[in-house]
Amino acid sequence: MQQRNISFNNFEQCIKCTICTVYCPVVSVNPAFPGPKQAGPDGERLRLKNKFFFDENLKFCMNCKRCEVACPSGVKIADLIHSARRNYDKQFPELRDVVLANTDLMGKFARPVAPLVNSLISTKPAKVVMDVMLDIDRNRAFPKYQSRGFRGWFKKEARAAQDCYRNQLAYFHGCSTEYQHPEVGKAFVQVMNAVGWGVRLLKEKCCGVAMISNGLWSQVARNANHNIAEFRKAVSRGLPIVATASTCTLTMRDEYPHILGIDNADVRDHITLVEKFLFEKLDAGEIRLVFKNDYRARIVYHIPCHMEKLGWSIFTEELIRMIPGVSLTVLDSGCCGIAGTYGFKKENYASSQAIGKSVFDQINALSPDFVCCECETCKWQIEMSTAYKVFNPIVILAEALDLEATAAANQPR
Ligand code: SF4
Ligand code: SF4
Incomplete structure (x- = not known):
């Protein structure tokens, strides 16, 4: 038949x-x-x-x-x-694609020798070798690995204090917070604790977005099933699942069912992004934020493509506008061109930079103090292609908040 x-x-x-x-x-x-x-x-x-x-x-x-x-x-x-x-597609992923897609594994290998790896991958000979042998474009700058990851910091410095908070949530930090930008996770814990929420870490695996892009279908299905099982445990304990990376959030909510065919209907709506979570709590009068009087910054907000798809950029914009002393400009909608691992590939590098040009030009013309963005790969692309630093909104909030005064304002009455 x-x-x-x-x-x-x-x-x-x-x-x-x-x-x-x-x-x-x-x-x-x-x-x-x-x-x-x-x-x-x-x-x-x-x-x-x-x-x-x-x-x-x-x-x-x-x-x-x-x-x-x-x-x-x-x-x-x-x-x-x-x-x-x-x-x-019957083609097997190339070695280059497997390397780029395994962000978690590469981070585990790199961390014990992070200073050595960072120096090596920024040298011209190493870039030429990667270009010739792996088709990773020699013009691409790599993010820096950190010797001490977020989870290690949390275990030593923060975990013991979490039980004293009346509310508890489960945090999905993602690979970049663990291996390259632990300051995002630290800022998340600081802000959440200040507004009266204790943080629990999930036994998470990489969300798998780079595996989807690079065709590692069995591997991403394993990661998705593992993460969904973790989310079910959290939801059964009444914990909301809160993330700081927009792409991880979109992938776990929508790509798992739409592309991988994995049913997550029972947990999908429990997965949210920190900016939405905070805004909704503020709007409901459940938390208060107290900002420093002397914080000043001219910020431009680049809305990542996946944030546009989620439709949640308004929450970030509203939160950043609440900070006294901030002037915020939202850039015209546009893709920065990196799209995770896409812009690292030799065959895509020129397209990637051409796509991002209007974003880079706008940032350069506005000459801000820094850029706000929820996506770590947009951060890498913008920092490589302009003279400006990029910060996750939760890092900006942690810096702008008077954390002690916020904690006092959120004490149970
Ligand atoms: S806009 Fe173009 S590149 Fe982006 S998802 Fe659609 S088809 Fe792909
Ligand atoms: S935008 Fe228009 S052409 Fe493209 S898929 Fe939608 S309906 Fe079809």
């Missing part, structure tokens, strides 16, 4: 308006990419007839989701593209 192909995506809702193509950042810089309409709904019709129509150039999709945000019919275009890659 002939097998009937079925699409679980909603490609038939496409009204062929081509708005997605206008909003796709890759179309204008890489002619090899068929574009969201052709790669998404149009391609799905053909692929259902015969898998022969699968186009390997779908690998040029950055999974930025800008097409989905723009689509008036709600077609899950990027999900269609990545589901097609998962179902039909």
Whole structure:
């Protein structure tokens, strides 16, 4: 009996308006990419007839989701593209893709010798070797690994104090907080404790977004199932699951079911981002924030693509605007071009920088004190391509808050 192909995506809702193509950042810089309409709904019709129509150039999709945000019919275009890659792409990931996708494993290897690794990967000969041997572009700057991770700090400096808080939450910190930016996790714990919430760490695995981009399908399914099992334990204990990275949040809420076909319906709405969590508590009158009187900063906010897809940038914007002494400019909507591991690859480097140019130009023209952004890979791209530092909003809040006064204001009455 002939097998009937079925699409679980909603490609038939496409009204062929081509708005997605206008909003796709890759179309204008890489002619090899068929574009969201052709790669998404149009391609799905053909692929259902015969898998022969699968186009390997779908690998040029950055999974930025800008097409989905723009689509008036709600077609899950990027999900269609990545589901097609998962179902039909028979090519094995290259060594380079496996290395880039295994952020957790690479961090574990690098941490014990972090100063050595950091010096080595910033030298020109090492960059040339990686360029020639692995096709990782020699112009790319790498984030710095830290010798002491966030979890180690938490265990030694913060865990014992968490029991005394009346409210408890589960924190998903992600790989970059553990290996490159532990200051994000420290700021999270400081702010949460100040507003009366104790922090529990999940036994988390990498959310797997880079594994999705690089086609490590079995590995990402294992990570997703592990994380969902952890979330179920947290939810059964009444703990909200709060994250600080926008891409991890989107992946765990939406990519697990839409691309991997893994059901997370019972935990999805318990997974949130810290800015949304804080804003909602403030709005409900459950917490108070007390800011320093002398904090001053001119900040520009780059909204990461996945934050646009979540639709939650308003929470960050409102929180940062609450800080007296801050002047905040929100950049015009635009992709910075890195898209996780995409901009590290030699074949994508020029496109990546061309896509990000309007973001870099806006930042340079505004000449802020620093940039605010929830995504660590946007941070790496903007810091490499402009003269400005980028901070996660929770780091900015921790710096701007009078933590002692906030803690006093949140004491039970
Ligand atoms: S924007 Fe949506 S409806 Fe319009 S062509 Fe693209 S997928 Fe179809
Ligand atoms: S996800 Fe981004 S790169 Fe991929 S088709 Fe949509 S807009 Fe283009």
